[in-house]
Amino acid sequence: MPAPIRLRELIRTIRTARTQAEEREMIQKECAAIRSSFREEDNTYRCRNVAKLLYMHMLGYPAHFGQLECLKLIASQKFTDKRIGYLGAMLLLDERQDVHLLMTNCIKNDLNHSTQYVQGLALCTLGCMGSSEMCRDLAGEVEKLLKTSNSYLRKKAALCAVHVIRKVPELMEMFLPATKNLLSEKNHGVLHTSVVLLTEMCERSPDMLAHFRKLVPQLVRILKNLIMSGYSPEHDVSGISDPFLQVRILRLLRILGKGDDDSSEAMNDILAQVATNTETSKNVGNAILYETVLTIMDIKSESGLRVLAINILGRFLLNNDKNIRYVALTSLLKTVQTDHNAVQRHRSTIVDCLKDLDVSIKRRAMELSFALVNGNNIRGMMKELLYFLDSCDPEFKADCASGVFLAAEKYAPSKRWHIDTIMRVLTTAGSYVRDDSVPNLIQLITNSVEMHAYTVQRLYKALLDDISQQPLVQVASWCIGEYGDLLVSGQCEEEEPIQVTEDEVLDVLEGLLVSNLSTPVTRGYALTAIMKLSTRFTSVNRIKKVVSIYGSSIDVELQQRAVEYNALFKKYDHMRPALLERMPIMEKTASNGPTEIVQTNGETEPSVVEAKHPPPVTQPTNQANDLLDLLGGNDVVPVIQNTVSTKPASAGGELLDLLGDLSLSGGTSPAPAPSVPTSQPSFFLDGLTSQPLFNDIAAAGIPPMTAYNKNGLKIDFTFERANPNPNIAVITIHASNSTEADMTDFVFQAAVPKTFQLQLLSPSSNVVPALNQGTVTQVIRVLNPQKQQLRMRIKLTYTHKGSAVQDLAEVNNFPPQSWQ
Amino acid sequence: MRFLLLFSRQGKLRLQKWFTSMSDREKKKIIRDMTTMVLARQARSCNFLQWKDLKIIYKRYASLYFCLAVESQENELLALEIIHRYVELLDKYFGNVCELDIIFNFEKAYFILDEFLMGGEIQETSKQIVNRSIEASDMLQEVRFTGTHANTNALSKTQSVTCTCGVST
Numbered sequence: 010m011p012a013p014i015r016l017r018e019l020i021r022t023i024r025t026a027r028t029q030a031e032e033r034e035m036i037q038k039e040c041a042a043i044r045s046s047f048r049e050e051d052n053t054y055r056c057r058n059v060a061k062l063l064y065m066h067m068l069g070y071p072a073h074f075g076q077l078e079c080l081k082l083i084a085s086q087k088f089t090d091k092r093i094g095y096l097g098a099m100l101l102l103d104e105r106q107d108v109h110l111l112m113t114n115c116i117k118n119d120l121n122h123s124t125q126y127v128q129g130l131a132l133c134t135l136g137c138m139g140s141s142e143m144c145r146d147l148a149g150e151v152e153k154l155l156k157t158s159n160s161y162l163r164k165k166a167a168l169c170a171v172h173v174i175r176k177v178p179e180l181m182e183m184f185l186p187a188t189k190n191l192l193s194e195k196n197h198g199v200l201h202t203s204v205v206l207l208t209e210m211c212e213r214s215p216d217m218l219a220h221f222r223k224l225v226p227q228l229v230r231i232l233k234n235l236i237m238s239g240y241s242p243e244h245d246v247s248g249i250s251d252p253f254l255q256v257r258i259l260r261l262l263r264i265l266g267k268g269d270d271d272s273s274e275a276m277n278d279i280l281a282q283v284a285t286n287t288e289t290s291k292n293v294g295n296a297i298l299y300e301t302v303l304t305i306m307d308i309k310s311e312s313g314l315r316v317l318a319i320n321i322l323g324r325f326l327l328n329n330d331k332n333i334r335y336v337a338l339t340s341l342l343k344t345v346q347t348d349h350n351a352v353q354r355h356r357s358t359i360v361d362c363l364k365d366l367d368v369s370i371k372r373r374a375m376e377l378s379f380a381l382v383n384g385n386n387i388r389g390m391m392k393e394l395l396y397f398l399d400s401c402d403p404e405f406k407a408d409c410a411s412g413v414f415l416a417a418e419k420y421a422p423s424k425r426w427h428i429d430t431i432m433r434v435l436t437t438a439g440s441y442v443r444d445d446s447v448p449n450l451i452q453l454i455t456n457s458v459e460m461h462a463y464t465v466q467r468l469y470k471a472l473l474d475d476i477s478q479q480p481l482v483q484v485a486s487w488c489i490g491e492y493g494d495l496l497v498s499g500q501c502e503e504e505e506p507i508q509v510t511e512d513e514v515l516d517v518l519e520g521l522l523v524s525n526l527s528t529p530v531t532r533g534y535a536l537t538a539i540m541k542l543s544t545r546f547t548s549v550n551r552i553k554k555v556v557s558i559y560g561s562s563i564d565v566e567l568q569q570r571a572v573e574y575n576a577l578f579k580k581y582d583h584m585r586p587a588l589l590e591r592m593p594i595m596e597k598t599a600s601n602g603p604t605e606i607v608q609t610n611g612e613t614e615p616s617v618v619e620a621k622h623p624p625p626v627t628q629p630t631n632q633a634n635d636l637l638d639l640l641g642g643n644d645v646v647p648v649i650q651n652t653v654s655t656k657p658a659s660a661g662g663e664l665l666d667l668l669g670d671l672s673l674s675g676g677t678s679p680a681p682a683p684s685v686p687t688s689q690p691s692f693f694l695d696g697l698t699s700q701p702l703f704n705d706i707a708a709a710g711i712p713p714m715t716a717y718n719k720n721g722l723k724i725d726f727t728f729e730r731a732n733p734n735p736n737i738a739v740i741t742i743h744a745s746n747s748t749e750a751d752m753t754d755f756v757f758q759a760a761v762p763k764t765f766q767l768q769l770l771s772p773s774s775n776v777v778p779a780l781n782q783g784t785v786t787q788v789i790r791v792l793n794p795q796k797q798q799l800r801m802r803i804k805l806t807y808t809h810k811g812s813a814v815q816d817l818a819e820v821n822n823f824p825p826q827s828w829q
Numbered sequence: 830m831r832f833l834l835l836f837s838r839q840g841k842l843r844l845q846k847w848f849t850s851m852s853d854r855e856k857k858k859i860i861r862d863m864t865t866m867v868l869a870r871q872a873r874s875c876n877f878l879q880w881k882d883l884k885i886i887y888k889r890y891a892s893l894y895f896c897l898a899v900e901s902q903e904n905e906l907l908a909l910e911i912i913h914r915y916v917e918l919l920d921k922y923f924g925n926v927c928e929l930d931i932i933f934n935f936e937k938a939y940f941i942l943d944e945f946l947m948g949g950e951i952q953e954t955s956k957q958i959v960n961r962s963i964e965a966s967d968m969l970q971e972v973r974f975t976g977t978h979a980n981t982n983a984l985s986k987t988q989s990v991t992c993t994c995g996v997s998t
Contacts, residue, residue: 017933024932060936067842067935069857088969096939103850126966136948138850161962164952172948198953205950243955246910253914253954256907296906303904331875336905367874 013046014039016060023068036070047078055082056093063097076101076108083115091119091127095134104140113143120150125161128154132162136169144173148180155187160196167191167202171209181210181217192227197244197251200231204257211264222265225272229279232258236286247291259283259300266308273309280305284317295325295333299340306344319344319351326358331367338362338373345380356381360390363397375405379412387420391430399437406441410434414446424457425503428464436471439478447483452595454488463503465492470507472517477526483534486521489514490538491592494545511546515539519555529564536567540574544589553578711738711826717803717818721748722777724757724803726820728827738799738827740789746777748809755807757787762800766792777807799828830908830949831883831898832859833942835931838892840864843931844938848949863896877905888912892928911951918945921960940966 014022019039026032043058051058059078066072079101082094102109112134119131132154135147151173154166174181184206191203211218235250235258244251262280266273283301288294298321305318322344325337338359345352359381362374375397382390391413398409413434421427431450434442454464468485476482489496493514499506521527521535536559543552556578559571577585711728718724722744729739746752755775761767772787793799801820806813835844842860851859866878867887878885880898886908887896895912899905916926918941923930931938944959946952953959 016936020933064935067845069842088966088972092940092966092970093936096936096943100845105850105852124969126962126969129962133943133947137848137943140850165947168947168950168952171950175948197955198958201954202950202952243957246914251954252910253907253951256904257951260904292906293910296904296910299906300904331873332877332906332909335875335877369875369877369879372879 013042013054013058013061016057016064019061020064023064032068036065036068040065040070044074047074052085055085056087056090059097060093063093063100066100072101076106080108080111080115083112083119088124088127091130095130098134099137103138104143109138109140110142113146116143117147117150120147120154125159128162129165132165132169136165136172139169139172139176141176144176144180148173148177148183152183152187155184160194160199163194164196164198164202167199167206171202171206174209174213178213181214184210185217185220192224192231197254201251201254201257204228204254204261208257208261208264211261218264222269222272225262225265225275228258228262228265229276232262232279232283236283246293248288249293249297252293252297255283255297256300259297259304263304263307266304268309270309276304276308277311277314280310281314281317284314284321292330292332295328295330295336299325299336302340306340306347315348316351319348319355323355323358326355326362331365331370334362334365335367335370335373338370338377342373342377342380345377349381352377353381353386356386356390360393363393368402371401372405375401375409375412379416382416382420384420384422387416387422388426391416395430395433395437398434403441406438407443410438410442411446414442414449418453424460425463428454428457428460428467432467432471435478435481435484436475439481442480447480450484451487454484455491455592456594458594460503461488461492462495462501462506464488465496466501466504466507469496469509469514469517472521476521476524479528479531482521482527482531486518486531486534486538489518490534490541493538493542497546511542511548512551515542515546515548515551515555518542522555522559529566532564532567533570536570536574540570540577541589543578544586712824714822714824716742716801716820716822717805719816719818720809720814722746722752722805722807724805726823728824736792736794736796738791738793740791740827742785742787742789744777744785744787745781745783746779747781749779750810751779752777752807752809752814754813755785756805757785758804758806759789760802760804761791762797764793764795764797765799768792793828796828798825799823830903830911830946831900833898833946834860834863834894834896835938836860836864836867836894836896837928838868838894840868843893843928844935844942846939846942846946863898867894867896876909884908886912890916893931911946914956915942915945918956918959921956922963937963 023032023035026035039061043062046054046058055078059075059082062072062075062078066075075097079094079097082090083098085091085094098109098112102112116131116135119127120135122128122131132151135143135151139147151166151169154162155170157163157166170184170187174184188203188207188210191206192200194200194203207221207224211221232255235255238250240248241250244254246252249255262272262276266276280301283297284305287297287301289298302318302321305314310318319341322337322340325333326341328334328337341352341355341359359374359377362370363378365371365374375394378390378394382394394409394413394416398406398413401409413430417427417430421430431453435450454461457464465488468481468488471481472485472489493511495501496514497509497511499508501507518535518539522532522539527535536556539552539555543549546552553575556571556574559567560575562568562571577588713725713727716724716726723746725743725745727741727743729741742757744755744757753776755772755777757769757772759767759769768790770788770790772785774785777783777785791799800823802817803820804815804817806815808814830848832848833844833846834842836842842864845856845860847856862880863885866880866885870878870887876886876888878887882901883898884901884903884905885896885898886905887894888909889895895916897908897912899908919926919931919938922937922941923934941959941963944953944962953962
């Protein structure tokens with residue numbers, strides 16, 4: 010068998026291949042040769058073969074069959090073999106292959122080898138790819154080497170220890186004794202790696218951190234020597250002595266000084282010295298300054314020093330070198346929260362960076378600009394940012410648009426400015442705004458009542474120009490649907506009112522429906538808008554026609570909407586005005602937008618909240634708005650009002666909460682017990698006396714009951730069966746007040762178990778007059794398809810004699826006829 | 830540091846050093862991503878990129894791109910110096926280093942790297958010491974190594990770095 014070809018020869022040959030296929034062929038041939046050579050257990054050429062394999066691995070070809078060969082090379086006595094073997098181990102093996110554990114013994118032997126370069130190889134390999142098991146086995150050897158006086162080995166052992174700690178943090182304690190005199194070394198290699206080791210330990214353990222704080226004076230001294238000492242050829246980089254070590258020490262000082270006054274004070278002087286004395290003409294000096302600034306900002310430095318740091322960053326911003334500008338922007342972003350005013354001083358420079366050609370710099374400048382926006386500079390900043398939005402790359406537009414919306418929301422000086430800004434964003438970057446911005450904007454527009462006419466007019470004009478940007482089109486069609494009457498009436502205070510007829514508006518909306526540019530969602534918006542205009546415009550026939558056409562649309566969503574709207578025209582025309590009424594003002598929720606429809610237990614219909622009723626004093630408005638349906642009208646009162654805002658859960662949560670321990674199996678003892686006897690069987694018999702039960706159960710033959718009677722407030726329930734659905738019980742509550750003072754702001758709420766559905770209609774009033782002079786009535790409809798025993802928990806709130814009263818009660822004494 | 834990659838202007842990989850454990854598939858994906866991202870950069874852009882949670886520092890020397898990934902708390906400007914130091918070491922060793930040197934002597938490039946960095950950290954800040962270690966290791970390769978103490982004593986005395994000869998077993 011001829012000797013395998015040399016590595017360089019192979020590389021030369023492979024490079025002559027002109028196509029990928031040719032290369033693959035050569036590689037396969039060579040791999041086959043190598044494989045047979047491995048099979049023959051050829052010691053002489055193993056090293057050469059593995060080296061060739063490593064080259065082919067770098068080209069992207071599989072080389073796993075060489076793994077064991079690497080191990081054999083490591084075990085060899087020849088240094089050349091070991092060198093290639095360890096390199097192969099680092100490239101081909103890692104902790105995922107079980108075979109790597111076979112290395113452990115070899116490494117252990119080599120760690121104790123007589124030649125330091127062999128020891129070095131072993132340390133290096135362990136420190137690069139040692140697995141947790143290997144680290145556990147060999148940590149003792151590493152610790153021994155950490156104490157050697159051989160600086161070549163000591164520095165490697167230190168970094169190996171860092172790796173061991175990263176893999177097996179519990180072993181950190183073991184290295185503590187060896188760190189005692191690490192910093193008194195003169196050798197820079199050892200010093201540097203020692204600082205790395207100390208940094209790793211301090212970052213992982215607060216105890217270690219506290220322990221090593223005492224090293225601060227020593228570190229300060231070392232740093233001082235580095236700065237003050239003259240030229241040292243061995244460590245000089247562009248006139249600075251060992252910048253790598255300087256930066257590393259500064260980083261350790263940062264960790265040690267953070268949150269600790271004494272340490273921070275001890276380093277103040279040296280930090281000021283480094284900040285002022287470091288040569289800034291080359292990158293290396295700026296690297297040190299950068300690290301110094303980071304350290305100053307993180308520790309408890311005195312204010313003079315902080316100002317110095319920010320000024321350094323300000324100078325960086327004006328530097329010609331792009332890298333330095335980038336780094337300055339990044340650092341300012343980190344400090345803008347804590348030193349806001351200082352950073353504000355550099356605002357104009359930062360805004361100029363928005364116009365930089367470099368993409369990375371532009372991004373940082375954008376982020377920083379948003380962080381600097383406040384109530385005072387909003388107008389100026391927004392002008393710059395909107396200009397940036399116009400001209401920036403698409404990758405920025407989404408983030409910039411969101412940022413503009415957020416900033417506008419927080420600091421808008423006037424409603425009109427806010428709406429103008431939003432319009433500007435929608436028209437320039439309309440396709441890039443995030444999905445949730447459409448509902449947010451709609452909410453904003455709804456709430457700016459006095460701007461409705463102006464807003465709809467501007468949106469209409471924007472639609473005439475361009476219907477391709479979907480978010481803009483969606484918001485515009487929603488607004489036209491809501492405020493179309495203002496549009497055609499030509500009232501607009503803010504700007505010149507435009508003259509537009511109903512037909513023109515309908516033309517635009519119908520245009521959206523047929524246009525190829527509109528997405529299905531947009532078409533849905535447009536159809537709904539047209540429908541809403543049926544109560545605001547006079548040309549109803551045209552709308553009816555459009556709606557009926559779409560009743561046979563291929564798009565299922567559109568079809569369903571059109572069919573339902575058609576039904577609205579035909580059967581439920583009397584309900585149409587109420588359903589399509591103007592939307593009430595939505596309160597801003599902390600978490601959810603107004604379109605979230607919460608599906609709750611026991612309520613399958615999206616519960617619609619009438620925010621104006623009852624009066625806001627007793628109504629926690631936050632969660633109520635989660636249930637707002639875009640289409641809903643205002644005549645259905647919520648089934649359940651959410652409890653006081655201590656619970657930020659959805660309405661479903663409130664329902665369950667009110668129900669609490671309401672179980673369907675047995676009765677738990679409710680708090681305020683109703684005064685009526687609860688035993689069912691006896692009631693059956695009693696029914697004979699109260700109502701003509703046997704005559705007509707289908708009719709209103711169900712006896713009334715007192716659900717609640719306490720503190721002068723008495724609530725009676727009377728029953729009816731709803732036709733045509735016998736599963737629905739209609740309960741009318743009668744609330745009366747026997748005390749001398751009126752009960753005002755009276756609110757009645759009810760909750761039922763999961764298997765029921767409840768609908769609460771409007772009460773007759775919310776004042777229960779005193780001395781039984783009148784009653785408040787309210788109708789409850791209960792759907793009970795499973796014919797389960799009806800139970801209810803009620804909550805009453807009212808104001809009596811100036812103080813608010815709240816009470817919960819369980820109602821278990823429903824007559825069986827009400828649910829059977 | 831997380832990884833160091835060297836690749837040519839055509840995207841061919843010349844050296845890969847991974848400082849954390851990763852699967853082969855992940856490595857291949859990262860190599861693809863890095864080469865695409867870096868080669869797409871314009872000529873006079875800044876040398877820093879943000880990629881996932883890492884900072885990527887890259888610099889072109891002649892026909893080779895050096896690409897270093899560091900964690901967010903590390904100093905990017907210093908990373909540029911680290912890359913430059915490595916190039917200087919290669920240059921001293923090969924004498925006016927060019928891409929071909931690295932292609933044909935890739936194992937030497939790794940050996941030099943392993944004397945400069947270890948486990949993602951700098952192990953030696955002096956150029957001379959790194960160079961001397963490499964030269965001494967190279968000389969060791971020439972000797973018919975039998976593992977006796979006498980031989981190795983002679984060899985190690987050729988360094989001007991004072992050291993005792995390791996720990997005896």
